[in-house]
Amino acid sequence: MxxxxxxxxxxxxxxxxxxxxxxxxxxxxxxxxxxxxxxxxxxxxxxxxxxxxxxxxxxxxxxxxRRKEQAAVPDVGSIVTGKVLRINTRMATVAIMMVDASPCKEDYQGIIRSQDVRATEKDQVKMHLCFRPGDMVRAQVISLGDARSFYLSTAQNELGVILAHSAAGVAMVPISWEEMQCPKTHTIEHRKCAKPF
The missing domain is CATH 2.40.50.100 (RNA polymerase II/Efflux pump adaptor protein, barrel-sandwich hybrid domain)
Structure with a gap:
C-alpha cells in the first residue's frame, strides 16, 4: 500500500x-x-x-x-532549473534552484559558457542576446566544474529560457527558438528559448 x-x-x-x-x-x-x-x-x-x-x-x-529528505545535488546529466544572476560576454551565472524535479536545499551555482549555449554557430553566440538577469532557465549539467560552480549547457532544443519578463513586467511568450514577445507591448526580445514540452 x-x-x-x-x-x-x-x-x-x-x-x-x-x-x-x-x-x-x-x-x-x-x-x-x-x-x-x-x-x-x-x-x-x-x-x-x-x-x-x-x-x-x-x-x-x-x-x-517526518521523513528525512535527501537534499537534491546536481550531478553530470541532471536537468536543472535556475535563475540567471548575471551575464558577461563569456558566460551567464545561474543560481540552481531545482535538480530534475527536486528543490535544492542548498545554494548551488552554475555557469553557462558561451560555447555551451547552443549546438551550432558556437563562435557567434552573444550572451546578452541569449539570457538576461532574472530569466528562469532549464539546463543540463555537463561537468562538475570547479569548486564554486557547475558547468551547464542549453545546447539541446528543450533547454534554455523557460520564463522571462519584459520591461513592462509581463511574462513573455516564445515566438521562435531565439525570440520572445511581450503580450502587452508586443516588444520582441532575443533569448535562447527552450522548446516547450
Missing part, C-alpha cells in the same frame, strides 16, 4: 474518533497535519495488568512522521 503523504493543514479526521499525535493539531473538533511527512496511525491498547479506575483512551493516535 502506497504511503500517504500529509501536508501542513491537511485534515486527518475527527477528534471524536482519533487522538492527535506528534506533527498534528486540533482545531474545531478536527485533527490537522502541522508538518510535511508520512501519515501514520497507532492503535492504543489498554494494559491488562492495570487496575486503575481512570478511563484510558483507546482511540487510535494519528501522527505525521
Amino acid at each position: 502506497q504511503p500517504i503523504i500529509a501536508t501542513p493543514g491537511l485534515r486527518l479526521g475527527s477528534a471524536d474518533d482519533l487522538q492527535a499525535g506528534p506533527g498534528t493539531y486540533v482545531r474545531n473538533g478536527s485533527i490537522f497535519a502541522s508538518a510535511l511527512g508520512y501519515l501514520k496511525q497507532h492503535t492504543a491498547q489498554a494494559s491488562p495488568t492495570t487496575n486503575a479506575p481512570e478511563k484510558v483512551s483507546t482511540k487510535p493516535t494519528v501522527f505525521v512522521s
Whole structure:
C-alpha cells in the first residue's frame, strides 16, 4: 500500500474518533497535519495488568512522521532549473534552484559558457542576446566544474529560457527558438528559448 503523504493543514479526521499525535493539531473538533511527512496511525491498547479506575483512551493516535529528505545535488546529466544572476560576454551565472524535479536545499551555482549555449554557430553566440538577469532557465549539467560552480549547457532544443519578463513586467511568450514577445507591448526580445514540452 502506497504511503500517504500529509501536508501542513491537511485534515486527518475527527477528534471524536482519533487522538492527535506528534506533527498534528486540533482545531474545531478536527485533527490537522502541522508538518510535511508520512501519515501514520497507532492503535492504543489498554494494559491488562492495570487496575486503575481512570478511563484510558483507546482511540487510535494519528501522527505525521517526518521523513528525512535527501537534499537534491546536481550531478553530470541532471536537468536543472535556475535563475540567471548575471551575464558577461563569456558566460551567464545561474543560481540552481531545482535538480530534475527536486528543490535544492542548498545554494548551488552554475555557469553557462558561451560555447555551451547552443549546438551550432558556437563562435557567434552573444550572451546578452541569449539570457538576461532574472530569466528562469532549464539546463543540463555537463561537468562538475570547479569548486564554486557547475558547468551547464542549453545546447539541446528543450533547454534554455523557460520564463522571462519584459520591461513592462509581463511574462513573455516564445515566438521562435531565439525570440520572445511581450503580450502587452508586443516588444520582441532575443533569448535562447527552450522548446516547450
